[in-house]
Amino acid sequence: MRSRPVLVYDGDCAFCTSSVRFAERHLRLNCEVTPWQFADLGALGVTRERAEYELLWVAPDGAVRGGAQAVAKLLLGAGRGWAVAGALLALPPLRWLAHGVYRSIANNREKMPGGTPACAVPTGRRPG
Template structure:
């Protein structure tokens, strides 16, 4: 499918799982934990996927901060996407910092916020 968006992420990361669910509220993506995905099908390696999220769309692969910026833009969060993209090395540093500090208080707090947003979305769908 030409416009399909495939997201390969760390399925052992609770923050990553919550982030993907939050993205999926407004964007149709085919999300796969890298631990269960056929990475060779996408030309990816275990090492690449263990370091950063990978987005495959229209034959291109985006990784890390550019992948997140792309997903945010497609989801309708253009301002956040522009901030990540325009900040250049700071956006990439921020992505790497979050990836390396998943158990920190800051990332744990972000995870809780995403979980609450996901729960609210589910309740809204249930009526």
């Protein structure tokens, strides 16, 4: 069992990488951070398909949270005011709103600042 959570992101996506770098600069991260392309996904208990689809938070006990709830866990672990934001993101109805906002951004991340065509979530991975 790991002693620290692991944040798994898409290292090929400039927007995702920039977002993670922002978090590393401005939050007190209490986790390992790794692009899915260099992670042992099997050991983490996640699939490549899921890692391509969303940000992942893998707790030391193996519990996996994705998308907005991965962001909430990241913020909870960062302490200070960030933890309050993380706690709010985990509570309904903000949880539902956060999920919608996260999916909208993730599904259009190639259009976000710093995004490139390589950032696009594969069409077959998008819901609906």
